Amino acid sequence: MIEQLITSFIASAAFGMIFNAPRKSLIKCGFVGMLGWIIYYIMVENRLDTIFSTVVASFVIAVTGQIFSKIYKTPVIIFSVAGVIPLVPGGMAYDAMRNFVQNDYNIAISLAAKAFMVSGSIAIGLVFSEVINQAIRQTQLNRLNKGQGR
Amino acid sequence: MDKQLTFTYEIMDVCLLAGKIMLQSGAETYRVEDTMTRMAAAFGFSHSHSYVTPTGIIFSVEGKEPTKTKLIRIAERTTDLEKVALVNGISRKISSGEFTADEAYQELKIVERASHTYPLWVQGVAAAVSSGCFLIMFMGKWPDFLPAVIAGGVGFISLIYFHRLVPIKFFSEFLASFLIGLLAFLFVKTGAGMEVDKIIIGSVMPLVPGLLITNAVRDLMAGHLVSGLSKGAEAFLTAFAIGSGIALVFSIFAA
Numbered sequence: 360m361i362e363q364l365i366t367s368f369i370a371s372a373a374f375g376m377i378f379n380a381p382r383k384s385l386i387k388c389g390f391v392g393m394l395g396w397i398i399y400y401i402m403v404e405n406r407l408d409t410i411f412s413t414v415v416a417s418f419v420i421a422v423t424g425q426i427f428s429k430i431y432k433t434p435v436i437i438f439s440v441a442g443v444i445p446l447v448p449g450g451m452a453y454d455a456m457r458n459f460v461q462n463d464y465n466i467a468i469s470l471a472a473k474a475f476m477v478s479g480s481i482a483i484g485l486v487f488s489e490v491i492n493q494a495i496r497q498t499q500l501n502r503l504n505k506g507q508g509r
Numbered sequence: 510m511d512k513q514l515t516f517t518y519e520i521m522d523v524c525l526l527a528g529k530i531m532l533q534s535g536a537e538t539y540r541v542e543d544t545m546t547r548m549a550a551a552f553g554f555s556h557s558h559s560y561v562t563p564t565g566i567i568f569s570v571e572g573k574e575p576t577k578t579k580l581i582r583i584a585e586r587t588t589d590l591e592k593v594a595l596v597n598g599i600s601r602k603i604s605s606g607e608f609t610a611d612e613a614y615q616e617l618k619i620v621e622r623a624s625h626t627y628p629l630w631v632q633g634v635a636a637a638v639s640s641g642c643f644l645i646m647f648m649g650k651w652p653d654f655l656p657a658v659i660a661g662g663v664g665f666i667s668l669i670y671f672h673r674l675v676p677i678k679f680f681s682e683f684l685a686s687f688l689i690g691l692l693a694f695l696f697v698k699t700g701a702g703m704e705v706d707k708i709i710i711g712s713v714m715p716l717v718p719g720l721l722i723t724n725a726v727r728d729l730m731a732g733h734l735v736s737g738l739s740k741g742a743e744a745f746l747t748a749f750a751i752g753s754g755i756a757l758v759f760s761i762f763a764a
Contacts, residue, residue, distance in 0.1 A: 362645055363645070363646060366641075366642035366643075366645040366646050367642070367646055369638060369639070369642045370638075370639040370642035370643055370646065370714075373635040373636070373638050373639035373642070374635075374639055374715075375590075376627055376631065376632065376635035377588075377632055377635050377636055377639070377665075377715060378535070378588045378589075378590050378720065379588065379589045379590055379591050379592075379625060379626050379627065380590040380591065380594075381590070381591045381594050384594075396646065432598070432601065433594045433597065434536070434540065434590075434593055434594055434597045436536065436537065436540070436590065436593060437590045437593070437594060440590070440719075440720050440723070443719065443723055444714075444719050444720075445643075445646060447714075447717060447719035447722065447723075449643075449710060449713060449714050449717045449719070450647050450710045452717070452748060452752070453706075453709065453710050453713060453752075453755070454706075456752035456755060456756060457706075457755070457756075457759060459752075459756070460756040460759050460760060461759070478722045478723065478726065479726060481722075481723055481726075482723055482726030482727055482730065483730075485723065485727060486727060486730045486731075
């Protein structure tokens with residue numbers, strides 16, 4: 360567990376460096392990535408569905424990213440990209456490819472479909488949090504306008 | 510009238526430069542459109558339209574005169590989140606009225622020219638360390654940590670060098686992943702590593718187009734179908750290149 364915490368922190372921060380995120384935000388990138396990965400890890404360890412765990416983890420990543428982007432006035436993409444990287448189904452895609460090479464097409468196709476679903480659910484988590492964010496902002500704007508109208 | 514015309518073109522240049530820098534640095538399409546529209550609105554052009562795809566920007570501004578439209582082509586795309594953040598900051602300052610068009614243009618030019626990227630070796634070390642960490646995250650064993658670090662670092666550095674040698678993205682990704690597979694098999698054959706699969710998965714992660722895939726799906730969901738599909742195609746090509754590089758190693762050694 361502790362090794363998972365440390366390695367996911369370092370991996371996300373290192374990815375921030377590869378993507379050339381601003382130096383000040385590297386630690387935050389690592390934190391966001393660690394948070395998302397740990398949520399995913401705990402959920403999968405408790406035998407929850409991979410897809411559902413991915414949606415929840417990427418949702419938490421995006422919400423944290425949005426909070427950080429409000430506080431530090433930087434675009435959300437900086438935090439969400441580095442944070443999401445551990446969830447990307449690289450291993451699954453690799454397994455699919457390997458089975459394709461070894462002519463196990465049935466296993467390969469099912470793995471590829473699953474990898475596709477997982478990357479879709481990452482995006483759903485991200486978009487879902489954005490929708491909620493916009494809804495909140497809209498209601499705040501409406502309240503503001505009403506207040507001025509009176 | 511004439512003065513108004515030059516002002517319109519000036520504003521368009523500022524907006525397009527900002528959009529160009531953001532798109533080249535890997536921002537999502539809808540963010541580029543949003544930023545350009547906001548900047549134009551801050552300068553008093555409330556009716557502007559933009560059409561952004563990963564390979565070009567079309568931007569038009571409606572004023573008192575006939576509508577002005579400009580097109581720019583984007584050929585090279587990299588990931589440089591610092592530039593996205595900097596342009597974002599400039600656009601915020603424009604919206605709050607801190608910058609005039611001229612000042613903003615100068616600032617954007619500085620951002621465009623500046624190179625904030627980390628030195629190559631730092632990026633290589635980052636890729637290497639993250640490869641090792643991914644190995645552990647994907648349930649690998651600690652004895653495989655060092656092999657994954659070496660394979661990941663060599664793979665990433667070679668990707669950049671191959672790309673300088675032959676400017677075809679597909680080819681350099683293929684060669685880099687071939688090298689990673691080769692190294693992983695070498696480590697296992699000599700007894701330095703235990704599980705080929707885990708080493709390869711860990712060290713391939715810095716090459717995997719994770720950013721592209723998620724950006725593609727987000728663009729699709731935001732209704733930007735053209736850019737979503739073209740980004741998806743790019744991501745698929747990258748994944749295919751990596752996969753076939755590894756596949757070649759497998760068909761040579763594990764057959």
